Amino acid sequence: MLSSNFLIPPDENVYSGKTLAELCCNSLKDFNPMVHVSVEKGDLSSFDVEFLSKFDVVVVSCCTLSAKKLANGKCRKLSKRVAFYAVDCRDSCGEIFVDLQDYKYSKKKQDETVECDLKYPSFEDALSVPWRALHRRMSKLYYAMRVIEKFEEAEGRSTGEVSIADFSGLLKLKKEICTAQSLNESQVPDSLLKRLVTNATEFPPVCAIIGGILGQEVIKAISGKGDPLKNFFFFDAFDGKGIIEDISPK
Template identity: 90%
Template sequence: KKQDETIECDLKYPSFEDALSVPWRSFHKRMSKLYFAMRVIEKFEEAEGRSAGEVSIADLSAVLKLKKDLCTGQSLNESHVPDTLLERLVTNATEFPPVCAVIGGILGQEVIKAISGKGDPLKNFFFFDAFDGKGIIEDISAN
């Protein structure tokens, strides 16, 4: 392979719905806790008939109860979804401009990679933790 040569290849990823349907117990032990916390909040909003982001600190006790139920149903140790993380997420459920800027930059980078055909794309999930400033890429598939 020459240094400037581009080799085309097709990458296959599961649909978003298929990725979300993967049982939690099948994930590796180092799976991002953000994934589980976001799924708990998503399930809470769905159960309450709310739009995304319509959760507040007043809902925390109900969210924590749902976390317990989901972890039991998914055979997952509750320590994978820390209460402090859920509290942080429900307290700061609104958009945060600096985080939006970081995510927008990463999305722009991915568009450029897709158009140019250079560089490996992100896997199918990307989480950015504003608390510690780390981006986490997860590849979730049924395998």
């Protein structure tokens, strides 16, 4: 994490007793002199609905499966619409999830402006879609990310706390999940899982790509202009491809 974050000072003496957010705060202030930047201490799960009501957009990263579901659920309980994004980077791969709830926006079509309406599922509802119901060319990263998340949750690990030593356990869990989901195990390649856990740390160039795309999507959500991403984005530096998948209950 520290090696992939250019916002953190290179002086290790400043690390002691500080959270990642605190380490990044001063650099963010320098980059955004016209913006109020502050740090709120505490575990994400401890922040209540009222706290999240202060924001128009909530972005969470490096969170456990349950933390993402909880934060997204709290955003949906608010009387106003709060855009929610969950982002993860593992090795040379990245994933973005988007929930804009009931979202209205405008886009230009030839010489006129067209009003559009999209309905997004929550993170929990999206993950509830049976794998056998997804199209045959679904991004394999989607399946691999879910297997690793489930493994971390079952083992009581924090996000990214996996290594090659866990590979046999991951393969066992993959088999169990694929059997339960009636999905051919080849859709979750062993080679992809191995790559994601062998180098579980974030890869800076991938963080930059994912961060750039995420930033564009946040601007779209705030401005209400342009086609937003719905509802998953996957990137793998191995082949250089970025893929958008709409995973929504029917």
